Amino acid sequence: MASALPLALSLLGTFASAYPLTSGGTQKSAPQPYIAPSTQPPASIPGGLPATAPSSQSSGNVNSTSGALTTTGAKGLCDSCQLRPKHFDGTKTHPYCSKTCATKKTNGASNSSGSASSNCIFCHNRPKYFDGSKSHDYCSKACAKTANTHKKGTLNNSIAVCQAPGCTNPPHSGGHEYCSIAHKNLGENLCIMCMQAPKMAHSHFCNQTCADDAESKGPMIIEVPYGHSTFKSVADQFKSSWRHVGSTCPTVKQVYKIVTPKTQLASYNAYKAAVESRGQFVASGRSEGNENRRWHGTRRVCNLGDKGQTQFCNSTTCSLCCIIRTSYDITLWGKKTGWGRFGKGIYTSSTSSKSNDYSHNDCKSNLKAILLNKVVVGKGCKMLQDHTTLTTPPSGFDSVLAEKGGSLNYDELVVYNNDAIRPSFLVMYEA
Ligand SMILES: *[C@@H]1O[C@H](CO)[C@@H](O)[C@H](O)[C@H]1NC(C)=O
Ligand SMILES: *[C@@H]1O[C@H](CO)[C@@H](O)[C@H](O)[C@H]1NC(C)=O
């Protein structure tokens, strides 16, 4: 059973990811594809739907044009699922692959929860870019570019147009991506939800509408484009905190922002405020509650985080998906080891190479996953020796800072309250 499980779950992961779902991560049943179009005519494609596909289209052609924001659809693919070819009944091409997709599309047209096809065909979690007259395939130039790079298999450095939203100027000569410094700054600091407007300071979003939109769809992960200031900041932290001597730091391949639902954030923020009011960290120039970013490595059963894989699996043994969905839970503590140097708490490290030791793939992948978390450190009690019986921080403290030296080669931070920590980024790096 133990050996059959990972296989079954990785199949499940593959299955789930083959059907881009709505951003909320709720599983919808997969539409029924036609088994053999030639023997099963689409007689029942509901009337009132556009009967023919664009005339340039031949049936079953999944050859999409490679233009970035200039295409209007992966033209050969079903308008609803974007996964299977449009149905060709011998005479004409229908907009959908199947009756199920046609029905779903019609019913879901005015559904604010959004059908799969209203999202970017690359990242699947941001809405397609609508320029005022038509809807594009991708949410942003960043996704269009990445998608096309992957399609070609090689990096095409000659970009035809400035990567800033709305800009049609040629990029600055010499292999640059933007036409000007101003547009470079804009492009590197876009809201990660809409990718159209600059993000607010100390936020990933451009305005409260985008923040609310994201949080209402959470928990979910949103890919942060390579080149974005957030990607750089996370990748830089990974690199600078890789401290194991004699092992080279792997390259960060993907960074995803973990979007936490409002209720989960509220209890974290309340805890942070309480710690702040006790310790007055802001007054001494630190962050509220002495909040810090710390690494945590864990077990991944599915392929979450691999290229284009943004849907959680629903396995209770996939610690990665469990943590991203509902954050850390001390009551599940010790299931694996039943023992911790500093007792029953949630362990993180400032050292990426230490957390790497705890990152395990129970799936086939050439990437490994690690979580970057925000942790309310508050007043940390420094410890050099093990205290395996702790279930709360020592009196007068909010956490334990296990320092290098003594029984430990690398630092650890231990908190004893579920609300002292939230996963913030999923980072994928070369295995
Ligand atoms: C796309 O179409 C071109 C020309 O019709 C063809 O040569 C090429 O093999 C097609 N590519 C794919 C992936 O179908
Ligand atoms: C809209 O989506 C919700 C949640 O997925 C679903 O319960 C509801 O039936 C949908 N409404 C329509 C008109 O499809």
Ligand SMILES: *[C@@H]1O[C@H](CO)[C@@H](O)[C@H](O)[C@H]1NC(C)=O
């Ligand atoms: C790279 O992109 C440019 C502009 O789109 C195009 O003219 C050129 O042929 C491409 N080169 C390769 C190797 O694909």
Ligand SMILES: *[C@@H]1O[C@H](CO)[C@@H](O)[C@H](O)[C@H]1NC(C)=O
């Ligand atoms: C928030 O940003 C979105 C995307 O840029 C924009 O469409 C919307 O009008 C903005 N809302 C407010 C209240 O500024």
Ligand SMILES: *[C@@H]1O[C@H](CO)[C@@H](O)[C@H](O)[C@H]1NC(C)=O
């Ligand atoms: C998990 O996913 C499988 C396959 O999609 C489904 O059959 C099962 O009901 C799901 N379990 C839960 C608890 O959602």
Ligand SMILES: [Zn+2]
């Ligand atoms: Zn996208």
Ligand SMILES: [Zn+2]
């Ligand atoms: Zn520009």
Ligand SMILES: [Zn+2]
């Ligand atoms: Zn926005």
Ligand SMILES: [Zn+2]
């Ligand atoms: Zn999983």
